[in-house]
Amino acid sequence: MTARGSRTALALAGLLGAAGTLHFVAPEFFDGMVPDVLPGGPRLWTYVSGAAEIAVAVAVAVPRTRRPGGLAAAALFVAVFPANVEMAIDWSDRSLTEQVIAYARLPLQVPLIWWAWRVHRDAPTRPGPA
Numbered sequence: 001m002t003a004r005g006s007r008t009a010l011a012l013a014g015l016l017g018a019a020g021t022l023h024f025v026a027p028e029f030f031d032g033m034v035p036d037v038l039p040g041g042p043r044l045w046t047y048v049s050g051a052a053e054i055a056v057a058v059a060v061a062v063p064r065t066r067r068p069g070g071l072a073a074a075a076l077f078v079a080v081f082p083a084n085v086e087m088a089i090d091w092s093d094r095s096l097t098e099q100v101i102a103y104a105r106l107p108l109q110v111p112l113i114w115w116a117w118r119v120h121r122d123a124p125t126r127p128g129p130a
Helices: 003-025 027-031 042-061 063-079 081-093 096-122
Strands: none
Touching: 003 027, 003 042, 003 063, 003 096, 027 042, 042 063, 063 081, 063 096, 081 096
16 A cells, blocks of 8 residues: 555544544444434434444544554444435524535435445455564
């Protein structure tokens, strides 16, 4: 993997780690995005998704696990898409600025999935020691 590829992977790991940490620091924001169809309370899913983001961030950051980590990141971005749709629907009665933020998150999933896939694709199949 090139130095640029490593920086790209570490940037993705940083994004995922920061987002995962926010699930624990400010869970109220994320609770409102949890689709009602999921069993259990929203806080449970906020913490589960935050822990998943942190775990995937670690996998992407470590060269030895970067390839599966990139694939896991892509899957995670696909999996949280329903929460982004829920947020857009729920925020339909908010200010125009908040509605724009909610709807702008939807197409942003595409480049995030692509970014994670590139990290997966570009990671060596047999990395050196971590």
